[in-house]
Each structure stands twice: as structure tokens, then as C-alpha cells.
Amino acid sequence: MSRLDFEKDGVEIRKALLSQKDIEIVKSDIDLESDIFQKYGVRNLEKKFSSISRLVADEKILSIAQTLLNGRVSLVRAIFFDKTPQKNWFVTWHQDKMVTLDRKTNIEGWSAWTLKDGIHHVQPPVAVLNKMVTFRLHIDSSDVENGCLKVIPGTHKYGILKQEEIDKIVACEAAVSCEVDTGDAVIMRPHILHSSSKARNPDHRRVVHIEYSSYELPDGVSWA
Numbered sequence: 001m002s003r004l005d006f007e008k009d010g011v012e013i014r015k016a017l018l019s020q021k022d023i024e025i026v027k028s029d030i031d032l033e034s035d036i037f038q039k040y041g042v043r044n045l046e047k048k049f050s051s052i053s054r055l056v057a058d059e060k061i062l063s064i065a066q067t068l069l070n071g072r073v074s075l076v077r078a079i080f081f082d083k084t085p086q087k088n089w090f091v092t093w094h095q096d097k098m099v100t101l102d103r104k105t106n107i108e109g110w111s112a113w114t115l116k117d118g119i120h121h122v123q124p125p126v127a128v129l130n131k132m133v134t135f136r137l138h139i140d141s142s143d144v145e146n147g148c149l150k151v152i153p154g155t156h157k158y159g160i161l162k163q164e165e166i167d168k169i170v171a172c173e174a175a176v177s178c179e180v181d182t183g184d185a186v187i188m189r190p191h192i193l194h195s196s197s198k199a200r201n202p203d204h205r206r207v208v209h210i211e212y213s214s215y216e217l218p219d220g221v222s223w224a
């Protein structure tokens, strides 16, 4: 597979975006024994851990996000994913198409409002997703053995897909396994088709998932 390119493929891998020191700080800050880690994905991470509030504001990460989106960016949300022998989960092919806002309000074209863990989730138009970028910062290396992320390059260009469309694409387009080392980042469009399998050899597979957007929200509304 040739090198993935964010513009063309909607995904790329940046080697060694996090330093060994960054990784050690996250590892020692995030206590995996805590009750909150009994869930499959832990949300609002930057409000719970100082190491993550530092990472979401990291100059190097912000500058890449700003270059890729061609404008000033704001944090949308930060989530933590881990796969372990006790929590060896999989996710089917999907697009990330929901965002989180601090309040429910009437914005034309924004639909499917739900309240989860006290946070308003909503599906914005694709124009908003086109102004978003996701960083998956790898605290552990990831490969097919421990259930790395798989993507189908270029699929963000198809817009928001129905399940039948996803099934057809998955049947005929080639997927790529995003195998990475500790400290690498998978940088992707939220609406690229992605999935991950259960680990064959489960061990920690910690990922800090951070979404930024350069989309300007209407007055009085913020990302949550």
C-alpha cells in the first residue's frame, strides 16, 4: 500500500507525534483500574485527566490540525479507547458522524439529537464533518494482533452513507490496517469508513482519540 495521504485518502499516519515523555505522562496519569474504565470508550477525557487537557492543547498537534483544516480549530471531544483481555471488543464498519454540543438548539440541517451521559449528541451536515479531523494518538503500538483500526481510504468523499451503501463498499473496496508504533498518530476524517476487529492476542491497545473542528458554531453554542 502506498503512503496514505490525508487530502486524498482521508487518513494518514504520522510517525512519533508523541514523545516518550508524553506517553509516560499519559500512562502515569490515567489509572486504568478506575471505575470509569469499565466502559468501552471513556468520554470527556480532557476534563478528567490533566495529561489529556495538556495534549488537546499541544502546539504541535494544534498546528497540524490547523494546517489540515486550513483554519483555526477548536476541540470537539476527546475519548479514550483500550482493548484488553477483559474488554476485547470490535466495531463494525461505520462513519463517525455525531458531534457533541453544550446545548440543544435549532440549527437547520442538524438532526438526530440525543442526550448521552448528560451531553447533547447531534448529526450535523456533511459540510461540518468536512471541517473536522480526528487524531488517534497511540499510547501502545497497534497491529492486527491487538485489533488495530482498519480504514477504507477515500470513503469520506462519499458523504454520509446508508447501511446498504456501507455494505456494498465494504464488499468491493480494499481496507487498510493502520499498524502503528507507540507514539504514532492516525489522523483521519471522522466520516471515513473505519472498523476494528477483536484482538487475537489481547493486551493493552490504548488510544487517545481527539476531534477538532474549524467549523464556526452559531453564537451561544459550543462543542461539549
Ligand SMILES: O=C(O)CCC(=O)C(=O)O
Residues within 6 Å of the ligand: 041, 081, 091, 096, 147, 148, 149, 194, 195, 196, 207
Ligand atoms: O478504537 C477503535 O478500535 C475504533 C473505535 C471507533 O471507531 C469508534 O468507536 O468510533
